Amino acid sequence: MKITLTVDDQTIQTQDNSSVLSACHSAGIYIPHLCWLETDAPADAPAACRLCFVEIDGFREPVAACAVTVENGMTVNTGTVAVRSLQKTALKLLLSVHRVDCKPCPANRACQLQNIAKFLGAGLGCKPFERVLKEPEVDVRHPVLDYYPNRCVLCGICVRICRQQHQQTWLSFAGRGFNTVVGYFDADPDAAADCLSCRACLEYCPTGALVQRLADDDR
């Protein structure tokens, strides 16, 4: 069933079971987001990046647009002061565990963090939060991919897309808290031999944290 809602004084139509984020996305209204996949129903959305906040009439506080199902006659505001302030703080927290060294990064100019910072008119600094980086800089446990923990924002998209494509996931979160990483922890190199024919995780990674390993002489 089609329903109608108002987003930033614009009237849009959408399917009744979609999320507010998905409705806005289809209507061409941009809401910053990192951890959401277009196929996510409101109930599956991880709502982990805390970037897609919007204000909806009838809700006391800003809510994550990816996790709220649309209702007929909803009035949504995507750019209020409270929303922008939450988004800027969330971005700073993400940047506080991110090595901002864009020039050598393969995601430079295609990076979602850069895009979102630009959209919000915020820099790539993380003040007043302390920058906390991980060691080592590169994790080479995967047979054909390199993982850069200090580029990763732990959105979990690679883990989820891998599970969607293969019914089981070769990538997984490991550790806890500031030490959390995404990684590959199988010792069997054959298990990941097909990874380069799939490449879903590489394509979906918003920051260039997962990259194809180059031969030693190409580095």
Next chain:
Amino acid sequence: MPLPLSAEDRAHLEILQKQIDVSPKGRGRLIPLLQLAQKALGYLPDEALSLVADHLAVTRSEVYGVASFYNQFRFNPPGKNPVKVCMGTACHVRGGEIILENFERKLEIREGETTDDREFSIERVACVGCCALAPVALVGETLHGHMAPSKVEGLVLRVRLEKEKAQREAAKS
């Protein structure tokens, strides 16, 4: 680098394999199986993770992901003399961090790891319950209060000497 399996570990793995073979399947059994494996071996080597992963038909990455979340699971064998350095509030204030660092430097392993001869492993623990003696460290079952960096070397040496003495006496008889 993970330590190679000992002969004892291999025997334990075989027993574990039999126990796992008769266990029920399903994702919900993951943590109970990991607990079973750790009970059998004292830690979770890659081989044990593989047994669990194969039984439940999930990838080992996923098994490792779950296991690494919990402090309960360890990936290095416990040493014969586990060194536990207290990081409770009182010990923290009196420099527990420095004591830990000294043990790490002396034994040339990091916290959570085990020496190649499996004599020592280092762990950080929360309060041991004798804050008046802060900073506190346990070596094996023995508690050492009022720890100082200068005491670390002596403690490690004492354990090693006692081991040599025991070996000499065993050789004599």
